[in-house]
Amino acid sequence: MKRILIGLAFAATTAGCAISTQQEVQMGTEYAQQINAQLPIVKDPEVVRYINVLGDSIAKLADARNLDWQFFVVNAPEVNAFAVPGGFVYVNRGLIDRAQKMDQLAGVLGHEIGHVVLRHSVKQMEQMQGANVGVTLACVLTSVCNNQATAAAINLGGNALFAKFSRDDEAQADQEGVKNTVRAGIDPRGIPEMFQILLDERQRSPSTVSSWFATHPLEEDRIQATQAQIARIDPAILRGLTKDSQSFQSFKQRVRGLPAAPVSTRASQ
Numbered sequence: 001m002k003r004i005l006i007g008l009a010f011a012a013t014t015a016g017c018a019i020s021t022q023q024e025v026q027m028g029t030e031y032a033q034q035i036n037a038q039l040p041i042v043k044d045p046e047v048v049r050y051i052n053v054l055g056d057s058i059a060k061l062a063d064a065r066n067l068d069w070q071f072f073v074v075n076a077p078e079v080n081a082f083a084v085p086g087g088f089v090y091v092n093r094g095l096i097d098r099a100q101k102m103d104q105l106a107g108v109l110g111h112e113i114g115h116v117v118l119r120h121s122v123k124q125m126e127q128m129q130g131a132n133v134g135v136t137l138a139c140v141l142t143s144v145c146n147n148q149a150t151a152a153a154i155n156l157g158g159n160a161l162f163a164k165f166s167r168d169d170e171a172q173a174d175q176e177g178v179k180n181t182v183r184a185g186i187d188p189r190g191i192p193e194m195f196q197i198l199l200d201e202r203q204r205s206p207s208t209v210s211s212w213f214a215t216h217p218l219e220e221d222r223i224q225a226t227q228a229q230i231a232r233i234d235p236a237i238l239r240g241l242t243k244d245s246q247s248f249q250s251f252k253q254r255v256r257g258l259p260a261a262p263v264s265t266r267a268s269q
């Protein structure tokens with residue numbers, strides 16, 4: 001997949017190389033608007049409410065910058081999740097279908113929140129920045145490129161610009177995921193469990209999880225690393241953490257009952 005990059009005149013406000021939180025939020029808001037116009041976002045009020053309540057409960061404690069977090073369910077059967085700088089997190093219904101318990105979905109959210117809090121995408125953009133060019137952004141952030149290109153870019157795992165996290169970034173986001181869920185009173189063992197569910201599914205039917213694996217290089221060592229981190233947590237603390245809830249199961253049922261997105265919108269998936 002070709003990524004079309006253009007320079008955007010952020011230069012006026014970025015004398016140095018650092019992208020401020022304000023710029024990150026501005027950029028993320030524009031990008032999220034593009035994504036929301038392109039992807040079949042679920043509007044069902046109960047689904048929207050639950051994913052935001054759960055997401056906020058994790059993000060508010062993870063994020064010292066007090067971002068205005070927003071969580072979205074994408075009406076797509078493929079397993080995927082991604083985050084946009086500034087605090088926008090997307091989860092496909094295909095992933096929600098695979099999660100058997102609340103802590104497994106919470107672990108995915110904790111991981112994506114970790115990418116935002118650690119500013120992995122923002123750091124990549126800062127590195128992309130030339131000395132005098134200002135910030136170079138992918139065309140998906142602007143309306144300059146044609147829609148086809150935008151759709152194709154988003155298509156690639158949902159986050160063309162932000163798709164390629166290093167293994168280090170992924171490992172860090174996993175660590176954050178463990179910390180973030182524990183802080184929110186949720187059992188972190190959902191994280192390695194979810195990884196295992198996805199690995200098992202890769203064996204059985206690789207195509208349904210291919211977009212996830214394209215952006216989340218997931219090997220057994222990530223399961224072991226999170227398990228090792230969790231093993232260092234006081235068992236008394238672990239015992240007190242929440243694994244599942246009735247409201248998660250109702251949410252899951254509600255998502256399962258949603259009609260599939262119309263083919264026209266799913267074509268851009």
Ligand code: ZN
Nearest residue numbers: 165170173216
């Ligand atoms: Zn990740």
